[in-house]
Amino acid sequence: APRGFRHIAGYLCIFLAVCAWRLRKSGSFAVLSQKQAPRRHPRWAERKMHSMTMEVLMEMDEELAAEEASMIKRKTADFAEGERVEGVVVRDCGDSIHVDIGAAADAILERGDFIGAADRRVYLPGTHLNVTVWSKANHTLSLRMHRFNSCRCQTCFQPKEGPVHRQSCVQCWNVGRGVPPLFEANGKRLHCVVGPVPESVHEKVQALIKQGNTYWDTWAEKSSRPLQKGRLHGVGIQLSRNRTFPGTAQLRGRCNEVLGEMLDTEMVEVLNNATNEDVWQSFRWYKPPALPSREPGVASIDPADGGSVQSYIGQGYMAVLSNCSEDHAPPVPVAKLLGVPSCKETCPTCRSKGCQACEECCVHVDQDHSASLLLGIQEEDPIIDQMAFFVMGNKAFPLAGGRAFLFDGKVVPHGVWCMRGHYQGMAFVKKVPYKRRARKKPEVSRK
Ligand SMILES: [Zn+2]
Ligand SMILES: [Zn+2]
Ligand SMILES: [Zn+2]
Ligand SMILES: [Zn+2]
Numbered sequence: 001a002p003r004g005f006r007h008i009a010g011y012l013c014i015f016l017a018v019c020a021w022r023l024r025k026s027g028s029f030a031v032l033s034q035k036q037a038p039r040r041h042p043r044w045a046e047r048k049m050h051s052m053t054m055e056v057l058m059e060m061d062e063e064l065a066a067e068e069a070s071m072i073k074r075k076t077a078d079f080a081e082g083e084r085v086e087g088v089v090v091r092d093c094g095d096s097i098h099v100d101i102g103a104a105a106d107a108i109l110e111r112g113d114f115i116g117a118a119d120r121r122v123y124l125p126g127t128h129l130n131v132t133v134w135s136k137a138n139h140t141l142s143l144r145m146h147r148f149n150s151c152r153c154q155t156c157f158q159p160k161e162g163p164v165h166r167q168s169c170v171q172c173w174n175v176g177r178g179v180p181p182l183f184e185a186n187g188k189r190l191h192c193v194v195g196p197v198p199e200s201v202h203e204k205v206q207a208l209i210k211q212g213n214t215y216w217d218t219w220a221e222k223s224s225r226p227l228q229k230g231r232l233h234g235v236g237i238q239l240s241r242n243r244t245f246p247g248t249a250q251l252r253g254r255c256n257e258v259l260g261e262m263l264d265t266e267m268v269e270v271l272n273n274a275t276n277e278d279v280w281q282s283f284r285w286y287k288p289p290a291l292p293s294r295e296p297g298v299a300s301i302d303p304a305d306g307g308s309v310q311s312y313i314g315q316g317y318m319a320v321l322s323n324c325s326e327d328h329a330p331p332v333p334v335a336k337l338l339g340v341p342s343c344k345e346t347c348p349t350c351r352s353k354g355c356q357a358c359e360e361c362c363v364h365v366d367q368d369h370s371a372s373l374l375l376g377i378q379e380e381d382p383i384i385d386q387m388a389f390f391v392m393g394n395k396a397f398p399l400a401g402g403r404a405f406l407f408d409g410k411v412v413p414h415g416v417w418c419m420r421g422h423y424q425g426m427a428f429v430k431k432v433p434y435k436r437r438a439r440k441k442p443e444v445s446r447k
Pocket of ligand 1: 153169170
């Protein structure tokens, strides 16, 4: 019998050693089960030993759990705006969803008519969500969905009618009072046409930018507008100096292909079939410009006026100073889409002098000699915090999935807003040599 007891005591020591080792290794006793206990000693000893170790381990585990919980629960201040977090739905309160993101208090995902809001479905407790910390105002963590996944078409803003719709939707828009219209349709004054970027154009733009960067990357200045955010490169003629932009000889062929294909799209047909007789009556000083033409092509002097169709390639480019503050709020139509305050509310310059006077605001007009044909490309479901938008007057359109625009950049205040992400863009517009002329304000007559 003493021999037997010694055996049991021996097994107990080994078992406890194994327990301690496993505990240290895994940090939890969940891996321990009766199956893993030594098998060869009497059952009563096994049971007693097990209850003893269980008690000890339970206590240790409770301490560990408490310690872990206090470590995992982060303070509101420790979260960064724009930070991506995993969340678990706690409850759906109708106008908002309470989400556990490991913060001391629940974070709030609002329902609403803005990008990144919770949609209309019911969010069951326990559902995992990919969310972004959007703001920490008033000690409340407010969230947005991490990626853009809209149930609306971003050209006509109607509920999507199927996968074909996205690649075919063409829509004309009025972008605000006081802007002379480019054309009319059904008695409505319209300023622009918005449509898809054909798949083949997507590919051509990618190839063009890849080829272009082999030249542009070797420049001392990494952009044609080095003082502005992102990169912009011209393919065309520097009319004031009668020479071409670097890389133009190599790149103009591809630019002409993109221009040619875009001029064959339905959105151009819509514009070509439109009338603009009423424009002459209401804005007598305004002559709607033609589209940039196929002939004689990009970077070729048009003998008619000495001008040239230029192509501009943007990579994350914004018409704002490069050191512009990320705190400068987006223009009104983007702010509306994102459900945030606009530059008119937060920037003294935009509010009192207008966005065009503010060097931190992307909204501007250009001195062009034709209408603008512009396209912007971003992935189909970008991270919401990194989305790009094209602003025209009081409208803004996400570039997600690729979108093209026809408008007159002389009279429509416009610009790409893309504060934190990346996008690719291309614009075609005719420029003529700058001529000094007596400054005379155009006579404006509006009915
Ligand atoms: Zn649509
Ligand atoms: Zn401003
Ligand atoms: Zn502004
Ligand atoms: Zn512009």
